[in-house]
Amino acid sequence: MGTFLRATVMVLLVGVLVAAQFLRADSWFPLGSLGQYAYPRDPDGDVINTYVMGTTTTGAEVRVGLTPASAGISRVEFEVQLPKILADPDLLGDIVEVWETNHRPHELVSVTVYENHSPMSGGALAADPYDVPLLTWSTE
Amino acid sequence: MGARRTVAWLVPELPRARVAWVRAALAVMTVLDVRFFLNATGDRGETPELFEPVVLAQWLHLPPVTDTAAQVLFLGIHLGALALVLGGFARVPAAVQHVGGAVHALSYVLWVLWAMSYGYVSHDHMAITIGVLVLTTAGTSRYSGGAAADTAAGWPLRMVQVFTVLTYFGSVLAKYVFSGGSLLRWVSSGTLAWAFIRRPNAVNAHFVTHAVLLRCLQWGAVLLEAASPLVFVLRGRWLALAIASFLSFHLATFALLGIHFLPTVVCWSAFVPWERLPDWWHARRAWHGTQVRARPLVRADG
Numbered sequence: 001m002g003t004f005l006r007a008t009v010m011v012l013l014v015g016v017l018v019a020a021q022f023l024r025a026d027s028w029f030p031l032g033s034l035g036q037y038a039y040p041r042d043p044d045g046d047v048i049n050t051y052v053m054g055t056t057t058t059g060a061e062v063r064v065g066l067t068p069a070s071a072g073i074s075r076v077e078f079e080v081q082l083p084k085i086l087a088d089p090d091l092l093g094d095i096v097e098v099w100e101t102n103h104r105p106h107e108l109v110s111v112t113v114y115e116n117h118s119p120m121s122g123g124a125l126a127a128d129p130y131d132v133p134l135l136t137w138s139t140e
Numbered sequence: 141m142g143a144r145r146t147v148a149w150l151v152p153e154l155p156r157a158r159v160a161w162v163r164a165a166l167a168v169m170t171v172l173d174v175r176f177f178l179n180a181t182g183d184r185g186e187t188p189e190l191f192e193p194v195v196l197a198q199w200l201h202l203p204p205v206t207d208t209a210a211q212v213l214f215l216g217i218h219l220g221a222l223a224l225v226l227g228g229f230a231r232v233p234a235a236v237q238h239v240g241g242a243v244h245a246l247s248y249v250l251w252v253l254w255a256m257s258y259g260y261v262s263h264d265h266m267a268i269t270i271g272v273l274v275l276t277t278a279g280t281s282r283y284s285g286g287a288a289a290d291t292a293a294g295w296p297l298r299m300v301q302v303f304t305v306l307t308y309f310g311s312v313l314a315k316y317v318f319s320g321g322s323l324l325r326w327v328s329s330g331t332l333a334w335a336f337i338r339r340p341n342a343v344n345a346h347f348v349t350h351a352v353l354l355r356c357l358q359w360g361a362v363l364l365e366a367a368s369p370l371v372f373v374l375r376g377r378w379l380a381l382a383i384a385s386f387l388s389f390h391l392a393t394f395a396l397l398g399i400h401f402l403p404t405v406v407c408w409s410a411f412v413p414w415e416r417l418p419d420w421w422h423a424r425r426a427w428h429g430t431q432v433r434a435r436p437l438v439r440a441d442g
Contacts, residue, residue: 001277001292001295003147003151003291004147006150006151006291006295007146007147007150007151010150010151010295010298010299010302011150013270013299013303014302014306017266017303017306017310018310018313021310021313021314021317022313022317024314024317024318025195026261027192027193027194027195027261028194028195028196029194029195029196029252029253029256029261029265029266029269030196030252030265030266030269030270031266032194032261032263033263033314034263034266034307034310034311034313034314035263035311035314035318036262036263036264036311037311037331037335038311038314038315038317038318038319038326039318039331040315040318040319040325040326040328040329040331041329041330041331041333041334042329042330043328043329043330043333043351044330045330047330047333047334047337047338049337049338068179068180068183068184069179069180069183072183072184072186072187072190073187073190073258073259074180074260076259076260077190077258077259077260080259080260081190081259091189091190094186094187094189094190095187097186098183098186098187101186118337120330120333120334120337121351122351123328123329123330123332123333123351123354123355124330124333124348124349124350124351124354125333125337125348125349126349
């Protein structure tokens, strides 16, 4: 590879990376948007944590851990997919299946998706958090 | 800067031996990565409906990953990394590092493309992904190669350096864009408190209610990231100090958020003059040998 070609390749790749920042092109990996923690969160808004609780066949309440090793999906990925899941709750079926496979002998009869809200004021935590249930899906 | 000087900067002559060291560092990191950090690719086989391929994965027509594919890539990364680490030694045939590097690059790039194609893209993998790919173009390199330099070695090393620095500077651009064209809006936002609340731990619990402190930390982060290109004009101890500052930054984010950024951290190795290490080591051993020989013999029984 010649010197000019090498230089051109580098300039082009840097150009793609810069363009990705302005176009917010997250999917251009590895030259995509470097947007981790780049979004300015409302200093007076709520911080939302999404989590999933399940009810087992024995009636026990268990936390469905949102990690790839536990449920085949991470919390961030779950939050990215949440609009799809809210529109089609049956998508939870695959997550439940993976979780049950990784947590035998537990079996779930239903799962509930919650949002935990932590209120901020002036860019700092200002009050106790509270939960908001989003949807409950029965496995049967 | 004239066109010739620009090209000379983009494609510099850098020590070929450094390629062997950086390849080894990145190879070890990729093994740690697929084992402990970006290990989700092996768990994706059960959730193909969540597959959202990134653009490169679309171009390559990658289907959702299967368990078998993930296991093959896992093996390829391990064997390739071993070949790269061993291939740096002068007695090992050059073909080992060439074949190993190709297998390693192919396996690792596919692994990360799949890992990033399930909804979340982590940007600490930019420099290492590019580095693993471009370092295969440098040809044969040995740890003991000394200071001999050329552009075939310099270009991939410069690529790693540039994209390591752009990981920080590019994130300032992203903050500017996401903030609607005002970095002031970002540093005045609740982003750090948001991050701490979502990743609570014993350390950040002390910070999360202190708005002024959080704002100062946000200013510090943006200023450090914006200053990152300065490493290209620093030399010697000043460069070492600058690199140490970024490593300290990552140590702080690890303590506060549990985010280690190790795939980017290891790419800072492209700035380190590893090629001097063998000479330094030999000189040190020779000096110790001299000291031992010069020491007067003292009988234990006096």
